[in-house]
Amino acid sequence: MTGVAAGLAFRISERGRSHTPEPSGQSELPSGIAEVLAALPSSAVVLDSADRVLRASSAARAYGIVRGSELVIGDLLALARQVRRDGVIRETEIEVAVRKFGPDATSFAVRVAPLGGTGLVLVLAEDQTERRRVEAVRRDFVANISHELKTPVGALSLLAETVADASDDPDAVLRFTGRMQQETSRLTSVIQDLITLSRIQGAEPMAEPDKVQVETLVEEALDAVRMAADSKEIELLSRGTEDIVVLGDEGLLVTALRNLVANAVSYSPERTRVSVLTEVTEKSVEISIADQGIGIPAQDLERIFERFYRVDAARSRATGGTGLGLAIVKHIMTHHRGEVTVWSKEGSGSTFTLRLPRPETRERTHSQENTNREAPQ
Numbered sequence: 001m002t003g004v005a006a007g008l009a010f011r012i013s014e015r016g017r018s019h020t021p022e023p024s025g026q027s028e029l030p031s032g033i034a035e036v037l038a039a040l041p042s043s044a045v046v047l048d049s050a051d052r053v054l055r056a057s058s059a060a061r062a063y064g065i066v067r068g069s070e071l072v073i074g075d076l077l078a079l080a081r082q083v084r085r086d087g088v089i090r091e092t093e094i095e096v097a098v099r100k101f102g103p104d105a106t107s108f109a110v111r112v113a114p115l116g117g118t119g120l121v122l123v124l125a126e127d128q129t130e131r132r133r134v135e136a137v138r139r140d141f142v143a144n145i146s147h148e149l150k151t152p153v154g155a156l157s158l159l160a161e162t163v164a165d166a167s168d169d170p171d172a173v174l175r176f177t178g179r180m181q182q183e184t185s186r187l188t189s190v191i192q193d194l195i196t197l198s199r200i201q202g203a204e205p206m207a208e209p210d211k212v213q214v215e216t217l218v219e220e221a222l223d224a225v226r227m228a229a230d231s232k233e234i235e236l237l238s239r240g241t242e243d244i245v246v247l248g249d250e251g252l253l254v255t256a257l258r259n260l261v262a263n264a265v266s267y268s269p270e271r272t273r274v275s276v277l278t279e280v281t282e283k284s285v286e287i288s289i290a291d292q293g294i295g296i297p298a299q300d301l302e303r304i305f306e307r308f309y310r311v312d313a314a315r316s317r318a319t320g321g322t323g324l325g326l327a328i329v330k331h332i333m334t335h336h337r338g339e340v341t342v343w344s345k346e347g348s349g350s351t352f353t354l355r356l357p358r359p360e361t362r363e364r365t366h367s368q369e370n371t372n373r374e375a376p377q
Contacts, residue, residue: 159183
């Protein structure tokens with residue numbers, strides 16, 4: 001039992017309400033309790049007067065809170081005994097170490113209460129891991145955007161002062177105003193990407209998407225980066241785009257494809273190749289963007305779609321990257337009921353794949369959804 005409880009951290013806050021139970025040897029649930037517990041979204045455990053588990057939800061067993069007929073978290077068991085003795089409802093926050101893929105520990109908000117005067121004790125545990133993760137992402141976002149905006153704004157302020165001091169030196173004024181234009185461009189890019197991200201992040205999937213030619217998407221994306229590619233003598237190729245149609249918002253899809261092609265050009269050495277290949281499978285249309293660039297370290301692959309995450313922060317800023325491009329791609333694909341995946345190996349380049357539902361597959365799904373909504377309940 002102590003091995004399961006290792007790494008447990010909890011904080012207890014006592015409530016003023018008190019119920020003084022009569023000792024009881026009851027070993028069966030009161031009428032109606034089982035039905036109520038089955039409807040609760042939280043992990044639920046009912047202990048009898050001998051600390052045996054009378055009822056435990058599948059979630060409580062899956063998380064390792066209950067094994068067999070025992071509550072195996074020692075601190076929770078001690079808390080349940082306290083509640084049985086004095087009838088005071090208690091709340092606690094715990095972290096339970098788990099041996100599975102995912103977080104190292106699962107965070108729970110726990111409430112322990114007596115069940116009338118029966119001697120039974122109810123333990124409710126609500127998984128807080130996702131809520132904590134979202135809160136951490138929100139804090140990181142605020143910190144990151146503050147930094148991203150403060151840097152160019154601070155540079156502009158300093159450059160403006162320098163220009164004022166060098167007003168009698170035309171060459172210095174020209175040099176510093178050029179730097180100001182660069183910082184302004186960077187600031188504009190960050191703000192524009194933030195606007196795009198906020199516009200699509202909370203949007204529902206489109207009910208009435210347009211038919212979009214993949215060939216048009218690819219041509220617009222390649223045209224947007226052709227000058228940058230030519231300056232590095234990078235060859236841009238596309239194959240398999242003829243007569244292929246997808247459903248969606250053309251502007252957003254061009255943005256997603258352009259972001260990926262621009263990244264491929266930025267992170268590729270001179271005189272290499274960036275190619276766009278389109279394939280149609282049984283259920284989807286796949287658009288792959290492959291480069292011969294520096295690749296992405298394995299430890300970074302899971303995080304590259306996070307907002308402001310940069311594999312190489314110095315190089316990203318030098319090339320004008322905002323750290324939002326891949327996050328925008330991910331949300332655009334979610335908005336289109338699609339996905340974006342990546343394969344990469346350091347020194348061997350990267351391949352990003354946009355996967356969109358085939359038009360006929362999406363239309364069947366949409367039709368079925370409408371039928372389900374219209375069917376009598």
